[in-house]
Amino acid sequence: KAGVTQTPRYLIKTRGQQVTLSCSPISGHRSVSWYQQTPGQGLQFLFEYFSETQRNKGNFPGRFSGRQFSNSRSEMNVSTLELGDSALYLCASSLQTGNTGELFFGEGSRLTVL
Amino acid sequence: GEDVEQSLFLSVREGDSSVINCTYTDSSSTYLYWYKQEPGAGLQLLTYIFSNMDMKQDQRLTVLLNKKDKHLSLRIADTQTGDSAIYFCAAPSGGYNKLIFGAGTRLAVHP
Numbered sequence: 001k002a003g004v005t006q007t008p009r010y011l012i013k014t015r016g017q018q019v020t021l022s023c024s025p026i027s028g029h030r031s032v033s034w035y036q037q038t039p040g041q042g043l044q045f046l047f048e049y050f051s052e053t054q055r056n057k058g059n060f061p062g063r064f065s066g067r068q069f070s071n072s073r074s075e076m077n078v079s080t081l082e083l084g085d086s087a088l089y090l091c092a093s094s095l096q097t098g099n100t101g102e103l104f105f106g107e108g109s110r111l112t113v114l
Numbered sequence: 115g116e117d118v119e120q121s122l123f124l125s126v127r128e129g130d131s132s133v134i135n136c137t138y139t140d141s142s143s144t145y146l147y148w149y150k151q152e153p154g155a156g157l158q159l160l161t162y163i164f165s166n167m168d169m170k171q172d173q174r175l176t177v178l179l180n181k182k183d184k185h186l187s188l189r190i191a192d193t194q195t196g197d198s199a200i201y202f203c204a205a206p207s208g209g210y211n212k213l214i215f216g217a218g219t220r221l222a223v224h225p
Contacts, residue, residue, distance in 0.1 A: 004156070031211055033211040033212070042215060042216075042217050042218065043157075043202065043213075043215035043218075045212045045213065045214075048211045048212060056208065056211070056212045058212070090156055090157065092156075092157075092211070094211050102159055102162065103157075103159065103211060103213070104159070105149075105156035105157040105158070106156050107154075107155055107156045108155075108156050
């Protein structure tokens with residue numbers, strides 16, 4: 001079974017630009033969550049989607065947005081990039097059955113903002 | 115809201131046991147998790163424990179939960195160099211897949 005796939009793996013942008021990151025969940029998983037990982041703040045929850053609906057959102061500015069498609073694939077977008085947005089962005093998918101909250105993470109998209 | 119804290123670094127000798135500790139604040143947490151991150155990789159769920167359990171064993175891994183003290187620990191028996199990684203303790207906060215992670219404990223295994 002293929003794991004969670006994130007693209008691109010690495011990207012470099014400049015301040016003010018925008019970026020779109022993509023996540024393909026494990027087949028059959030309908031929940032997709034996004035996390036930001038930085039050396040200073042650690043792992044922080046961005047948002048979670050289930051059946052194309054955002055169910056949960058973290059404390060990030062409106063420049064961070066996401067969506068989920070009918071095939072459960074998800075994208076996140078960051079507009080007007082700032083230097084502090086440099087981070088590893090991790091996507092995780094879940095079966096969302098029961099209540100274990102078991103997350104399967106992709107390898108991440110590493111964004112560098114210059 | 116939930117807060118999770120863990121020590122940042124642990125160094126052990128190959129073959130010894132490793133114990134990584136974590137404290138959390140929200141006593142209503144139903145599940146508590148341990149994730150592992152190897153260099154350049156995403157997070158991998160190692161194990162989790164339900165809040166009505168005191169201990170869970172899974173091969174070389176033993177999780178202990180002290181609900182009174184809100185303390186969680188992960189013991190790795192017979193630690194190997196392949197266990198070198200960052201270990202994160204995590205607790206749910208405000209929704210199924212919203213986890214609050216600790217800062218991570220970097221485990222270094224030396225011969």
